[in-house]
Amino acid sequence: MFTCRLPWWRSSATCKLWQLGCFLPPVWERCRLPSHKGINMTARQGQQVSMQEKQVLKDLEMPLARRETETLFQEQPQTGNQYLEDALLRSYLKTHLPPKVLEEVNQDLERFGNCLLTKIKPLGWECELNPPVFRQYDAWGRRVDHIVTCSAWRRMKEIAAEEGLIAEAYERRYANWSRLHQAVKLYLFSSSSGGFNCPLAMTDGAAKVIESLGIPGSLKNAFDHLISRDPKTFWTSGQWMTERRGGSDVANGTETVARKQPDGTYRLYGFKWFTSAADSDVTLTLARVLDAEGQVKQGSSGLSLFFLKVRDEEGKLNSIQVQRLKDKLGTRQMATAELWLDGAKAELISAEGRGVASISNMLNITRIHNVIGAVASMRRMISLSREYAHRRVAFGKLLKDHPLHMQTIARMEVQTRGAFLLLMEIVHLLGLVETNMASEQDQLLLRLLIPVAKLYTGKQASAVVIEAMESFGGQGYMEDTGLPVIVRDTLVLSIWEGTTNILSLDVLRSLTKSQGQVMAVFISTVQKKLELALSTMKLEPAVKQMRDAISSLTQFTQAAGSKGAVVMELAARDFSYTLARIYAGTLLIEHAARPDASSTDISAARRWCNQELCPVATELENSSYKAEEALMDSALVYEGSPACSSRL
Numbered sequence: 001m002f003t004c005r006l007p008w009w010r011s012s013a014t015c016k017l018w019q020l021g022c023f024l025p026p027v028w029e030r031c032r033l034p035s036h037k038g039i040n041m042t043a044r045q046g047q048q049v050s051m052q053e054k055q056v057l058k059d060l061e062m063p064l065a066r067r068e069t070e071t072l073f074q075e076q077p078q079t080g081n082q083y084l085e086d087a088l089l090r091s092y093l094k095t096h097l098p099p100k101v102l103e104e105v106n107q108d109l110e111r112f113g114n115c116l117l118t119k120i121k122p123l124g125w126e127c128e129l130n131p132p133v134f135r136q137y138d139a140w141g142r143r144v145d146h147i148v149t150c151s152a153w154r155r156m157k158e159i160a161a162e163e164g165l166i167a168e169a170y171e172r173r174y175a176n177w178s179r180l181h182q183a184v185k186l187y188l189f190s191s192s193s194g195g196f197n198c199p200l201a202m203t204d205g206a207a208k209v210i211e212s213l214g215i216p217g218s219l220k221n222a223f224d225h226l227i228s229r230d231p232k233t234f235w236t237s238g239q240w241m242t243e244r245r246g247g248s249d250v251a252n253g254t255e256t257v258a259r260k261q262p263d264g265t266y267r268l269y270g271f272k273w274f275t276s277a278a279d280s281d282v283t284l285t286l287a288r289v290l291d292a293e294g295q296v297k298q299g300s301s302g303l304s305l306f307f308l309k310v311r312d313e314e315g316k317l318n319s320i321q322v323q324r325l326k327d328k329l330g331t332r333q334m335a336t337a338e339l340w341l342d343g344a345k346a347e348l349i350s351a352e353g354r355g356v357a358s359i360s361n362m363l364n365i366t367r368i369h370n371v372i373g374a375v376a377s378m379r380r381m382i383s384l385s386r387e388y389a390h391r392r393v394a395f396g397k398l399l400k401d402h403p404l405h406m407q408t409i410a411r412m413e414v415q416t417r418g419a420f421l422l423l424m425e426i427v428h429l430l431g432l433v434e435t436n437m438a439s440e441q442d443q444l445l446l447r448l449l450i451p452v453a454k455l456y457t458g459k460q461a462s463a464v465v466i467e468a469m470e471s472f473g474g475q476g477y478m479e480d481t482g483l484p485v486i487v488r489d490t491l492v493l494s495i496w497e498g499t500t501n502i503l504s505l506d507v508l509r510s511l512t513k514s515q516g517q518v519m520a521v522f523i524s525t526v527q528k529k530l531e532l533a534l535s536t537m538k539l540e541p542a543v544k545q546m547r548d549a550i551s552s553l554t555q556f557t558q559a560a561g562s563k564g565a566v567v568m569e570l571a572a573r574d575f576s577y578t579l580a581r582i583y584a585g586t587l588l589i590e591h592a593a594r595p596d597a598s599s600t601d602i603s604a605a606r607r608w609c610n611q612e613l614c615p616v617a618t619e620l621e622n623s624s625y626k627a628e629e630a631l632m633d634s635a636l637v638y639e640g641s642p643a644c645s646s647r648l
Contacts, residue, residue, distance in 0.1 A: 074475065077387035082188050083113035085383065088417055089184065091601075092424055095594055101174045105181050112163065112185060120159060120192045124333075126152035127194025128485055132279070132335035134325045145322040147279045147335045156196040161234035165189065166204050170211065170227045172435065179431035180424065183372060187423070190376035191486065195333035199236040199277035201369030205362030206237035206284050209305075210349075212361045218347060219307065222282060238283035238310070239362060240339070242274040248502045250286060250356065251300035256341060258287040258306060258348070266306060267319070267343040274326065278337035282309050284362060285346070286355045297353065305350035305358040319343040330488030367454040367497045368430065371423050374461035377490040378416040381468035384483070385409050388472060399471075409471065412464045414607045418584035419457045425587055426453055444518045445525060448510050449583065455503040456580035458494035465490045504572035507579070519557060522579065523550060526586045533593035538602050542589050542609040549582050549613035556617045563625070570625040574616040581613045 079085065093102060130150035138144050160166070168182035190197045207226040210219045225235035246253020256270025268287050275283075286303045288296035296302055309318055323338040350358035386409055389399035399405050429446040432438035438446070465487050469476035476483050494500055510518055530546055533539045556575075560567055568575075588605040591597065612618060619625065 075391040077384045077391065079383050079387055080117065081110065081113035082116055083109045086379065088420060092421070092591070096428070097177060101177050105174070109184065109188065112188060116188060116192050120189065123152040123156055124192045124194030125482065126150060127156065127196070127333040131332045132325065134322060136322070145317055147322065147325070147337065149279055149335065152194065153196065153333065156194055157234065157236065158231035160196060160200055161229055161231045164229050165200055166207060167227045167229050169204065170207060176431040176435040176437050179434060180427045183423070183427040186369065186372050187376050190373050191380035195331050195489065197369065197373055198331065198334055199280055201366045202239040202277060202280070203235070203237045204369065205239060205365040206282070208365045209284060209359060209362045213349060213358070219349065222307065235281035236277060238275055238277055238280040239366065240272045240275045240283050240285035242272065244271060244273045248498050250303065254286050254288065254303055256285070256287040257296055258289045258304065258346065260289065266346045266348055268306065268308070268341040268346050269343060270341050272339045272341065274336060275339050276334060276336050278322065278335045278339065280310060282307065284359060286359065289352055300356045301353050303355035304348055304352050305355035306346040307349045308344055308346035318345055330492055363497065364450050367450050368426060370493055370497045371426065371453045371457045374457035374490070374493045375416065375419045375423050377461050377486055378412070378419060378464045381465045381486060382409065382412050382416055385468045385471045405471070408467065412467055414604050415460050415464055417604045418588055418608050419460050421587035421591060422453045422457065422580070422584045426450060441521045444514055444521045448507065448518045448522060448579070451498070451503040451506045451510070452576055452579045452583070454497060455500045455576055459500060461490045461493050501573060504576045505569070507576045508568055508572050523554065526550060526582060529586045529590045533589045536593045539589055539592055539605060542606045545609040545613060546582065546585055546589065552614040552617035553578055553582065556620055559620065566627050566630065567625045570630060571616050571619065574619050578614045578616045581611065585609050585613060
């Protein structure tokens with residue numbers, strides 16, 4: 001049986017679903033109506049459906065040789081230019097960008113949207129069908145450790161350079177709006193990129209670290225390569241942090257050591273357990289510097305940041321051995337490897353012992369890219385779902401005419417809108433910081449919102465894409481539709497760049513380091529934005545709900561402050577969710593309060609505010625954060641476990 005290898009929305013050609021007459025279609029694959037164009041089915045149309053079903057069954061009973069035609073049983077969803085079809089994105093840009101900037105950005109994004117449709121999407125699917133292959137030895141037994149990538153992956157790198165997907169943020173053609181322009185292009189690119197959004201995230205992060213260091217002379221050449229628009233000179237970067245003993249716990253999990261050489265360079269020795277985009281040109285990595293006695297300092301204060309080229313001028317690996325490629329659930333288009341560093345030549349680029357602080361700029365950028373990927377995957381799945389609902393007939397009418405089905409998609413749309421505006425807020429703040437236009441309050445808010453947005457949108461995206469997959473029925477589970485690819489690639493977003501719990505604790509650290517100042521900035525910012533919506537009568541219920549949530553949040557912070565560190569740690573996840581829901585809801589209200597806001601803008605804001613906005617206060621009332629509850633958590637988890645029962 002032949003199955004079409006192109007996903008159903010990426011080709012207008014009719015795919016052969018089967019060739020053997022003994023295969024019967026699933027129940028949900030009954031027939032394809034010629035065209036409905038959004039019109040409810042009449043009794044006559046119902047009769048036509050019945051007649052067509054009978055004809056299909058009759059055809060299936062015929063020997064294969066006697067069939068003159070084959071029937072496609074469902075219409076595939078057809079989406080167009082992503083930019084032109086994204087009403088929220090366009091309204092946001094129209095509201096915030098200066099007129100001259102808007103004119104140029106609008107032209108660029110419309111052109112880019114057409115490029116995505118005609119050029120990038122087919123390449124992305126080719127990357128999925130042709131994942132990287134590891135060739136450890138050549139034909140004569142010599143070890144080569146060659147990671148072979150497909151031509152589409154290499155072409156994607158060229159397009160990334162040509163489109164300035166990294167350069168745009170650093171050329172600053174549009175001053176503080178340059179970062180937002182870049183983020184929007186990445187948002188449009190992400191779900192069609194064939195996984196190439198990941199190496200771009202790390203490349204952007206590496207460029208940011210080098211820029212934050214003042215672009216020292218030894219790194220000027222590397223910086224120019226990382227932000228190049230020339231495909232022949234553009235470099236991508238890795239981010240080699242995860243080792244065998246830990247992921248996020250780099251302070252205790254990093255075993256790689258650095259031995260200083262007479263020429264001032266270093267040689268790195270260690271094992272990197274998880275290195276994404278292992279085919280990159282350069283990388284940043286952490287290691288512990290050996291002293292004269294061959295000893296290293298443990299903890300985060302013993303970590304330093306290094307820059308290294310993956311290959312030398314002859315194309316040979318820089319004293320690096322590839323142990324294997326990872327067999328992952330998703331992001332299979334990208335080579336993720338285990339690497340031995342056996343004397344890899346590197347340059348120390350941070351002050352000794354200041355590696356974690358120096359690489360924090362990279363983590364901020366890659367976390368923002370994670371948010372971009374999350375919002376992009378939600379938007380892509382919803383776009384396909386709503387288009388499919390306009391074509392698919394079930395129980396005598398189009399899916400779009402089933403109220404429950406549309407309610408489900410509408411709920412996903414509300415979540416996606418909140419996530420999108422949260423993303424735009426972050427990149428706007430980052431643009432201000434990068435052009436020295438940010439206030440101290442802006443900087444504090446950005447520090448808080450990056451981990452909040454990353455952890456919340458990662459969870460949102462997983463829930464939305466799975467719900468959206470269900471909206472296609474059995475077709476959503478079919479590999480050749482491309483839908484499972486989006487789902488698999490989305491599920492990693494709650495893990496990459498710090499899991500939900502790790503980032504929740506990072507949110508608490510931002511509060512501690514600012515001595516509570518960041519919370520004052522958060523609340524005052526929300527209140528100012530809500531004041532702008534007071535004149536919009538239809539938003540009054542949402543504004544009231546948001547103010548009530550702020551009041552509950554304030555009460556929680558006052559009460560929790562006297563209850564100790566255990567209570568705050570237990571509340572960290574709910575606390576972070578509360579911040580995300582309040583801030584995203586406030587942004588939805590602000591967007592809906594525009595003079596030219598649509599009824600859907602208002603509806604989205606009101607619906608968002610109908611959910612539990614302050615879960616942390618509710619759980620505090622339920623006494624979920626007591627120390628004895630933490631003990632009961634362990635008892636619940638390990639009940640009946642022979643290996644752990646003695647610990648309880």
